[in-house]
Amino acid sequence: MASENGCGLCKIQINNISVKRGGEVLLSDVSFHLHCGELTAVIGVNGAGKTTLVKSILGEIRHEGQVTFESHHGEKISKITIGYVPQHLDFDKSAPISVEDFLLVGRTNSPVCFNRKRKLSQELDNALESVGCLELKKRRLGELSGGELQRVMLVNALHPLPELLILDEPVSGVDVAGSEQFYKAIMNLKKNYHMAIAIVSHDLGIVKEYADNVVLINKTVLKSGTAQDVFGSPEFKQTFFSVAEGGGDK
Amino acid sequence: MSGIYDMLSALLPFAWADYKFMVNALLAVVLISPLMGILGTMAVNNKMAFFSDALGHSAFTGIALGVLLGIRNELISLVAFGVFIALVITRVKNRGNTSSDTVISVFSSGSVAVGLLVLSYGGSFSKYNSYLVGDVLSVTKGELLTLLITLICVIVIWALIYNKLLVISVNKELAASRGIKTSLYENIFVIVVAVVVMLSIKWVGILLINSLLILPAASARNLAKNSRQYLVLSVAISLVGAISGLLISFYGDTSAGATIVTVLTVIFFITYAIGSRKK
Numbered sequence: 001m002a003s004e005n006g007c008g009l010c011k012i013q014i015n016n017i018s019v020k021r022g023g024e025v026l027l028s029d030v031s032f033h034l035h036c037g038e039l040t041a042v043i044g045v046n047g048a049g050k051t052t053l054v055k056s057i058l059g060e061i062r063h064e065g066q067v068t069f070e071s072h073h074g075e076k077i078s079k080i081t082i083g084y085v086p087q088h089l090d091f092d093k094s095a096p097i098s099v100e101d102f103l104l105v106g107r108t109n110s111p112v113c114f115n116r117k118r119k120l121s122q123e124l125d126n127a128l129e130s131v132g133c134l135e136l137k138k139r140r141l142g143e144l145s146g147g148e149l150q151r152v153m154l155v156n157a158l159h160p161l162p163e164l165l166i167l168d169e170p171v172s173g174v175d176v177a178g179s180e181q182f183y184k185a186i187m188n189l190k191k192n193y194h195m196a197i198a199i200v201s202h203d204l205g206i207v208k209e210y211a212d213n214v215v216l217i218n219k220t221v222l223k224s225g226t227a228q229d230v231f232g233s234p235e236f237k238q239t240f241f242s243v244a245e246g247g248g249d250k
Numbered sequence: 251m252s253g254i255y256d257m258l259s260a261l262l263p264f265a266w267a268d269y270k271f272m273v274n275a276l277l278a279v280v281l282i283s284p285l286m287g288i289l290g291t292m293a294v295n296n297k298m299a300f301f302s303d304a305l306g307h308s309a310f311t312g313i314a315l316g317v318l319l320g321i322r323n324e325l326i327s328l329v330a331f332g333v334f335i336a337l338v339i340t341r342v343k344n345r346g347n348t349s350s351d352t353v354i355s356v357f358s359s360g361s362v363a364v365g366l367l368v369l370s371y372g373g374s375f376s377k378y379n380s381y382l383v384g385d386v387l388s389v390t391k392g393e394l395l396t397l398l399i400t401l402i403c404v405i406v407i408w409a410l411i412y413n414k415l416l417v418i419s420v421n422k423e424l425a426a427s428r429g430i431k432t433s434l435y436e437n438i439f440v441i442v443v444a445v446v447v448m449l450s451i452k453w454v455g456i457l458l459i460n461s462l463l464i465l466p467a468a469s470a471r472n473l474a475k476n477s478r479q480y481l482v483l484s485v486a487i488s489l490v491g492a493i494s495g496l497l498i499s500f501y502g503d504t505s506a507g508a509t510i511v512t513v514l515t516v517i518f519f520i521t522y523a524i525g526s527r528k529k
Contacts, residue, residue, distance in 0.1 A: 058427060084427050091420045095295055098476035102420065104413075106428065111412040113477040140475055141420070 010036055010072045012080075012164055012196055016065035017056050019049070026052045027063070028220045034164065037194040039186070041201055041211035041227075045239060048218040050200045051087065054168050057198075058084060069163075080164060083157030087168040087200075089149065093142035099152050100124065100137050106159050127155045131185040147171070147178025154185065164196045165189065171203070179203075183210055204231075204240075266500045271387045275506065278389040279492040281397040282450050283462070285404055287488030289443055290467030291481050292412075295419040296439075299464045300351060301339055304358035305444055306459040308335040309451050310365020313378060318368060328448040335361065336444035340436055384455030384507045386496070400449055407442055411435050416477065458507045465514040466491065472518075472525030491517055 012034040019027040027049045034040050044050050056063040069077040100121075104112040107120055115121070128134045131151045136144065144152065150170055157165060167186070171179040183206065189195050201207050207214060207227060214230040216223045222235040230236055254277075259267050266272045293302055309328055316327030339357055343350045369378050380388075414435045417425040425432050443463075451459055470483035495510030502509065 060423070060427070086421075086424065089421055089424065092295075092297075094471070095419065096471055096474035096476060096480040097295075097416065097420060101416065101477040105417050109413065111409050112416065113412070113481050138476070 011070040012057075013068045013070065014053075014057065014065075015068065017053065017067070018064040019052050019056060019061065025219060027056070027217075030065070030217065030221055032215050032221055032224050034196045034198055035213075036163070036196045037190060038212040039190055039197045039199060039210055040213040040215060041199045041207040042215050042217060043201060043204065043207055043230075044217040044222075050217065051168060053217065054084075054166055054198075054200060057166065058082060081160055081162040083162030083165045085150065085153045085157050085165075085167045085170055087170075089153060091141070095140075095142060097141050098137070099128075099139055099141060099144070102141055103127070103152070103155055103159075106156065127159065130188070131155055132181055145174075145178075147174035147182065150174060150178075150182060151185070154182070158189070161193060162195065164198065167197070167199045169200055169202060171206070179206070186210070266497065271389075272496075272500060274389050274391070274394065275386045275496055276493065277394050278386055278397060278453055279496050279510070280489065281394065281401050282454065283466075283488040283492035284485050285397075285401055285446050285450070286462045287466045287485035288404065288408055288481065289446060290463045290465075290488070291470065291484045292415050292419070292439060293443060293463055294467040294471060296415065296436075298440075298443075299460070299468075300354055301336075301343070301440070302443060302447065302463050303460040304339060304354050304361075305332060305336055305447055306451065306456050307358045308332060308361040308365075309381065309448060309456050309459075310369065311335075311361040312365070312448065313381065314365040314368035325449070325452075328451065329445055332444035332448040333441050336440040337437060340433075340440050344433065344436075380455075381451065382455055382457055383505050384451065384453045384458065386453040386506045389453055396449065400446060404442060404446060407438065411438055415439060453507070455507045458511045461511040461514060462488075462492075465511070465518050469514070469518045469521040472521035487514070487517055487521075 013031075014033065015031050017027055017030040018025070030049075030053060032040075042050050042053065052061065055061045056065075057067055059067075069080050071077055101112050103124055104115055104120060107123065108115060108117070124137070125134060128137055131154055133148060133151045133155075136148055136152060139148075141149070141152070154167075154170075165186075171182050174182070186197060186199075187210065190197055199207075199211070208231065211227050214224065214227045215221060216230050216233075216236055216239060218239060222239065223230050223233045225233075255270070255273060258273050258276075293299065308331060312328035312331035313324050315321075315331055316324040319327065321327050335357060339354055342353045342357075366375070369375050414425070414430050417428065417430060418432050418435060422432050447459055447463070450462075454462055466488035467480075467484045469487050470480050474480035474483055491514040492510050495513040496506050498504070498513065499506040499509035
């Protein structure tokens with residue numbers, strides 16, 4: 001097992017992230033860190049700002065505070081590769097684009113519709129195989145089920161190989177078998193590539209099973225620590241159980 | 251060049267091949283239709299059918315501007331105004347405003363009106379009638395050369411931006427998250443479309459140009475399962491429609507542009523029927 005990844009990244013620090021939009025506070029003073037080789041789950045009720053947090057880390061929305069990357073020796077790294085699997089991909093289901101077309105785009109500059117390179121094709125087969133969906137290669141993107149699409153998006157996010165992988169509700173609306181297969185692939189990545197993985201999830205069962213660390217947020221960090229710590233905390237009970245009584249999330 | 255004519259007349263032992271204008275027209279559609287077939291695939295994938303329609307209509311104002319500014323070659327003002335309006339419409343579209351199709355239609359009808367207003371001054375509009383439906387039979391040798399050069403340029407640019415446009419057509423945010431400068435590539439594409447549309451408008455006509463761009467790709471989409479089939483079918487359908495339309499128009503004594511578009515429309519409905527039966 002590798003103890004370091006490609007760039008020697010060790011820690012991703014999220015420092016005092018705040019996001020305001022039109023006077024409304026979406027996130028306030030969120031700080032925690034992500035470690036390489038660990039899976040961190042971000043949990044919280046609907047509207048707690050989980051997706052906003054992801055977009056801040058990706059640099060897609062304006063925010064206060066900083067996200068910094070640190071190597072094993074405590075040195076700052078200016079830029080890392082981030083792989084991102086969005087919660088829901090909004091695209092034209094009737095488009096004549098195959099899984100192969102879609103995944104080749106990131107791997108070559110010559111038009112993918114006339115790809116004849118054996119090596120690329122082999123590389124793609126291996127990547128699809130690693131998440132157990134080689135049989136999807138020739139299928140149209142629009143024909144895939146939710147779980148299949150998520151795995152294809154995962155393959156997409158893994159090239160070029162990221163130091164940080166962010167998954168936003170990766171298996172919402174996916175059946176149990178699909179979800180298990182997905183997480184098996186994720187655990188392999190964590191082990192083999194010493195990747196930092198952040199998962200935004202609603203599914204507390206999955207979080208309990210797979211997460212090394214859990215961050216509970218609601219506009220700000222309410223509680224963070226191991227799954228056991230967080231799940232046993234009064235903040236956790238208050239967030240999920242008092243809301244449930246009010247007819248909310250879970 | 252005369253070698254090409256000799257070869258064609260040897261290859262094509264038909265009555266129509268004796269007419270030089272028909273051979274020229276055939277060469278013109280053989281150059282224009284792959285152009286439209288290639289660009290159409292991306293235009294349809296990126297949901298730009300309405301955009302290119304407005305672009306075609308803006309040709310009226312392009313010609314009018316040329317007349318007002320006293321530019322001898324109206325192609326210059328046509329292309330310049332086409333590129334301008336293409337960039338403006340793209341900008342408006344990307345604002346993310348829900349009413350962008352309204353704005354595009356305002357551009358479309360506005361530029362028709364302004365163009366007609368200027369060109370009809372003094373009752374002289376009939377001079378520009380040929381722009382409405384085009385006249386592919388009037389194409390000259392020099393113009394064929396321009397078309398050939400355009401085709402080569404478009405293929406080169408297409409090869410350079412194809413992959414980027416493909417991801418953008420799937421999802422813009424996803425493309426941006428992969429470090430693709432989405433508006434740069436979109437702008438390059440709309441400029442290419444604008445130049446090609448304006449260069450072909452004289453032969454295809456303002457009323458028909460959009461069909462030539464959209465119909466082959468839309469038909470190919472009914473059948474294609476991946477991007478290669480899509481492109482190959484689009485170019486093939488475009489060529490078949492254009493060549494057979496041209497020949498039918500010769501024997502039927504109809505307008506070439508209108509006949510070509512009618513053939514393409516029939517092909518669209520056939521592929522639509524086949525495509526929906528398969529699903």
